[in-house]
Amino acid sequence: MKKIIVENLKYKYPLSEKLALNNVSFEIEQGEFIGVIGRNLSGKSTLCQAMVGLVPHFYKGAYGGKVIIDGLEVRNYSIADISLKVGIVFQNPFTQITGSKMTVYEEIAFGLENLGISRAEMINRIDFALNLLKIAPFKERSPFDLSGGQMQRMAIASIIAMKPEIIVLDEPTSQLDPEGSEEVFRAIQDLSKQGITVILAEHKMEKMAEFCNRILLLDDGKVVDFDVPEKVFSRDDLGEHGVNAPVYTRVCKALNKKKAGTNDYPVTLEEAVRVLGGMGL
């Protein structure tokens, strides 16, 4: 089933001359794990925000084309309506804390209170989210007294508690230390296993190659490629689009070792080992 349909999406921020998104079209199936890559300012964040209606409802600006999420056309619904279908997690864990709640537990309840969920259901959902993100031990702490990784997992839990069918993560680990990023990546993988459709914008290509079903490569607001990681990372023009392939792919490219029977280079450690294993290294 098509979960997300984007058709000829064009968008220009107010006060800007340039299109941030230029004729973007793609379709995403239910339960897919999609990676969005591209250099800075290529339109990744704008695209992520277009999925939840922040573009155009929050920023205004010029908007053309269609984004249809699970049958709802984003342009015609409010952000609060769309938030029942799609959740988004941002880069900075600090600014996602509401600042009006005293404990992690209450913080996660914030969205549910706004949506008018009953108390019994709320408690169920919060416990589910706390356990899924493995932050139950901190539930009585102040939201500001967590480490970056814990805070970001709390932000994800706050969104997950709202039971969206799709979750969009806009560089969720870019401000975290390696340990914090690892925690968050593990959590995202768990979400994907739950059947949630995941859209992840990231710069850590090794992780993207490992997790994603398909990769959307953006440059200058346009879709350059949308395909499985092997195809996208085997492109010769990656450098021109400001993206580095995973280190395994770069090594195999340098050695000109393709995956057996295909025209693609390996993108994960395992594949690289399989391809290079026979070299007697």
Add this chain to the structure above:
Amino acid sequence: MRSISLYTERNTVIHAMDPISKLFYILFALLIPIILPSIKVSIVCVVLGLIFLLVARVFKKTIPVFSFVFLILLTVIIIQGLFRPGNQTTLFHFGPFTLYKEGLMFAFGVAFRVINIVSAFMILILTTKPSDLVESLVRKGLSSKIGYVIISVFQIIPEMMSSMETITDAQRSRGMETEGNLQTRMKAFLPLLGPVILGSLANTKERAMALEVRGFNSKGPKTYLLEEKKYRYSKVVQWGILLGIACALAWRILV
């Protein structure tokens, strides 16, 4: 985390009172001395307020506030005692100055009213968690957006203060003088403003988006995670206070 709230945790009758009742008490403390301008009534109100503060065991916390208030009241007493028009009855002389009875009585009247109002507010502020107060008000029909603004200030201001400290440390490590006389400190303050204010603006935009996607602007009715706190005798206390005000009015009109 640092807190800018003056709330003091104690287990007393006053702490267990409904925040709305405390708001009623503030109204009472404001209105009674206006309705009944006799200085005796003001004294009774002040004593009542002080008794409540003592019962709540927060009297010590009020001392810094009261000492500041007294400083201002002292100037009122001196100026009114010496120079109030209509001063006639001499109390005593010191040097070239004469202290008059009328001015002094007037100043005492002002002083008692101020102390009365300040102590009523202190009862509310020192014995009520800001979040409890706002939640009570939101349940009574205050817009939840205004409620959010009030509560979040208590958490976000300390966050801003700590980011300001980080920026000060960073600037100090690059050799800026941040300590010393007033002029040096003023100079050190200016380069702080840019990063702190611009940073806060950027954060505000991000926080606004994070709130939006969590249904902050949802049109439907809200629910609450925490059950409504049940306060005992709220209705009795509130009606009692209203009755007190009504009696004072009746007294003023009839007697």
